[in-house]
Amino acid sequence: MTSQTFILELPIKADDSQSRTIAKKFEYGRMLYNATLGSGLGRLTQMRQDPEWRRACEMSKGKERNELFRRLNRKYRLTEYDFHADIARHREGT
Structure with a gap:
């Protein structure tokens, strides 16, 4: 069941x-977002080629499977903290 949603857009009064x-700030944010997303998607593609990932997908749901996915996320730097580090690196231009 969905509820009605209303959006109010107000113009910004700026010179x-x-x-x-x-x-400029929105453009910088967009570029930073896209750079970070590109890095993450590249690592995700690498992870999905790993035989361990395929094995985890074939396992039945449970703690062991979740732990294997967590290990893979850490191995391929796909955790929230890794993305924070990526953003910092992109911001510094390295």
Whole structure:
């Protein structure tokens, strides 16, 4: 069952200088997001080629399977903290 959703959009009252600053910051955020996403998707592709990942997919659901997936996520740096580190690296330009 879905509920109704209403969205109210209000224009930002900003002068040209502020509009340019906001546009630059949004563009920087978009580039940072895409760089981080690209890094993560590359590592995800590598993980899915690992025979351990295939084995984990074939296992029945349970603690052992979850632990194997957690280990793989750590091995291929796909945890939330790894993504925070990626963002920091991309922000520094390294």
